[in-house]
Amino acid sequence: MTQSDERDADSSTHGAGATAFLNLAWGLSLATSWTWCIGMFLPIILMRLFGWPGVAAFVIPNVLGCALFGFLRTRGKSRHEVALHGPMMALFSAVTIAYQSFFAGWILGPLLAEGRAGQAGVAAIAGALMLLLGMLPLTAIITLGVLVFLGSLTVLIALPLWDLAPLQSLGELPPTALLAAIPTLAFGFLLCPTLDLTFHRARQEAPNARAFAVFGIGFATMLVLTLCYGSIAGAITSPGVLLAHIAPQLIVTGAMHARELRVLDAKSFPPHALLRIPPGLYAPLASLAGILCAAFAAGEDTYLRILGAYGLLFPAYVLIAMSGHPRRPTRSTVFMVAIAVAASIPFLEIGFIGHSMELLPLGVAIPVLAYLVDRAMRQRNPAN
Numbered sequence: 490m491t492q493s494d495e496r497d498a499d500s501s502t503h504g505a506g507a508t509a510f511l512n513l514a515w516g517l518s519l520a521t522s523w524t525w526c527i528g529m530f531l532p533i534i535l536m537r538l539f540g541w542p543g544v545a546a547f548v549i550p551n552v553l554g555c556a557l558f559g560f561l562r563t564r565g566k567s568r569h570e571v572a573l574h575g576p577m578m579a580l581f582s583a584v585t586i587a588y589q590s591f592f593a594g595w596i597l598g599p600l601l602a603e604g605r606a607g608q609a610g611v612a613a614i615a616g617a618l619m620l621l622l623g624m625l626p627l628t629a630i631i632t633l634g635v636l637v638f639l640g641s642l643t644v645l646i647a648l649p650l651w652d653l654a655p656l657q658s659l660g661e662l663p664p665t666a667l668l669a670a671i672p673t674l675a676f677g678f679l680l681c682p683t684l685d686l687t688f689h690r691a692r693q694e695a696p697n698a699r700a701f702a703v704f705g706i707g708f709a710t711m712l713v714l715t716l717c718y719g720s721i722a723g724a725i726t727s728p729g730v731l732l733a734h735i736a737p738q739l740i741v742t743g744a745m746h747a748r749e750l751r752v753l754d755a756k757s758f759p760p761h762a763l764l765r766i767p768p769g770l771y772a773p774l775a776s777l778a779g780i781l782c783a784a785f786a787a788g789e790d791t792y793l794r795i796l797g798a799y800g801l802l803f804p805a806y807v808l809i810a811m812s813g814h815p816r817r818p819t820r821s822t823v824f825m826v827a828i829a830v831a832a833s834i835p836f837l838e839i840g841f842i843g844h845s846m847e848l849l850p851l852g853v854a855i856p857v858l859a860y861l862v863d864r865a866m867r868q869r870n871p872a873n
Contacts, residue, residue, distance in 0.1 A: 508696040515695040516703025518634030518745075522687040523555055523704070524641075524711045525585065525742040526592035527796065529735055532712060533719035534789070538844075539667040540657040546671050547678070548712055552705050554679035558688050559701030567692040573817050574684070576758050577806050579768055581684040582746035583775035588795050589743040590616040590776050593736065594783025595792070600731055609784035616776030618740045623747025623772060627694070630741075630748050637737045638707060644734040645714040654720045666846035672853045673800050673837070680804035683811065686749035711738075747772040793841050801837055802830050805856035809863055822863055829859035 528551075535543035562570070571578060594612030601611050622633065682688050691700055714734065718724035725731075753768040766774070782791055809826050810818040818826075833852040840849040 511696050512700040513703055514631055514635055515691045515700040517638040517707050518631045519555075519688065519691050519700065519704040520707030520711055521634040521637045521641075521738060522742050522745045523682075523685070523708055524738050526588055526596075526739060526792075527799070528708070528712055529715055529738060530592070530596075530792070531796065532715045533725070534793075535660075536657070536716070536719060537660055538662050539660040539664075539670075542658065542664070543660060543667050543670070544712075544716065546667060546674050548709070550675040551678040552709055552712075555682045555688070555708065556701045556705035558682040558685075559692050559695075559698040559704075562692060564693050567689045570683070570811070571686070571689050572754075573814075574811060575753060575768075577803070577810070578684050578686050578689070579750060579753060579758075579766075579771050581681075581803055582686050582750050583771040584795070584798050585746050586616070586619060586743045586772055586775040587779040587782070589619065589739040590779025591782040591787070591791065591795065593739050594780065595787040597731055597736060598783065598787070600726070600728070605784050605787075608787050609780050612780040612783035613776075615736070615740055616743070616779055619743030619747050620772055620776060622740065622744035623751060625744070625748065627690070627748070630745055633741055634745065637741045638711075640737060641711060641714060641734045644730060645710070645717060647729065648714075648717050648721060648724065650717065650721075652721045653717060654722070656720070662844065662846065666844075669840075669846040669849050673840075673849045676804050676853045676856075677800035680807040681799050683807045684803050686753070687745045690749060743776075790842055794838075797834070797837050797841070801833055801852060801856070805830050805833070805859070808856055809860045812860065813864065813867075821866070825859050825863045826856075829856045 532544045532547060535547050539546070590612045593615035594608040594610075597615070598608035598611040601607065622630070625633070691704075692698070718727075718730045718734075750768050750771045758768070782795070806826050809829065810822050814822070833855045836848045836852040836855075839845045840847075840852065
């Protein structure tokens with residue numbers, strides 16, 4: 490155990506009160522950094538398609554995967570993972586920034602402007618604010634995350650909860666469709682936190698792993714908020730929800746990831762990395778991608794297609810390239826990830842966009858098979 494991990498184990502560098510306060514601050518800021526446009530909108534889609542069981546299938550692996558992130562790794566292990574897998578973690582943050590920018594243009598655009606140009610303009614403003622706030626020091630970013638969480642909590646308290654529609658146990662699709670979707674939901678939300686740089690920052694800087702217990706409670710509260718404004722007629726398009734909750738969450742989430750990209754050590758990018766883009770360029774390029782999506786492809790289908798990165802690409806990488814790998818991923822392992830993802834994309838496309846949910850388990854089975862093949866190959870040739 491390193492000296493850093495010893496301090497992590499007993500929190501001896503802080504008094505009890507200071508430790509509790511810092512864990513609270515880190516936990517609430519993490520709840521902000523993970524709420525973003527998935528937590529603020531996907532439960533509404535799942536409620537429409539599957540009723541409340543679909544929301545439960547999303548919430549349980551999501552909260553569990555994120556909370557366990559902190560309890561299953563030490564500070565030293567977190568630093569080691571970032572050093573070995575910096576390029577994919579940078580891509581994760583970049584896609585997240587693009588996703589928030591796109592969502593801002595799609596959801597907020599009609600409220601603030603008209604037409605394709607208006608949506609692009611709103612996405613551009615949101616992206617610019619993410620980049621600007623991403624220049625703040627870490628303490629300021631964490632404080633901002635806590636304030637945004639408290640603002641969202643205020644929105645929850647202010648909602649006319651007496652107008653809530655009753656929860657439905659059934660949706661547009663039959664229960665068998667939900668059973669087919671569960672493996673994809675679990676695969677994505679249990680593994681994706683491993684690549685989140687804001688989670689790694691919290692694990693390395695928070696007094697101990699209890700910050701992630703605070704996160705679990707805080708994030709679950711934000712999901713309750715989503716269900717509430719999704720179940721009150723007209724609430725999601727109200728200025729209060731859009732401008733006091735959704736917009737700040739989007740912008741601060743993007744800022745947190747932009748900050749991590751700004752300070753990411755370029756040494757974590759090996760010479761043979763496929764994505765040899767300087768870390769400082771990831772955030773502006775991602776913002777531009779989000780603007781283009783908002784301008785030319787705004788809609789629920791695009792939202793679901795970007796979501797596919799978190800349901801397939803990133804968890805497939807975690808499973809194949811990180812599970813049991815003590816070193817940087819080799820070219821052959823990265824190639825295995827690429828093949829598995831390419832082979833799985835049609836099943837997720839037809840499953841989620843075409844609502845042929847029975848095909849979704851194949852989109853998980855292929856990466857699992859690729860992992861088993863890659864593991865067998867490594868056992869035969871440990872040098873790889």
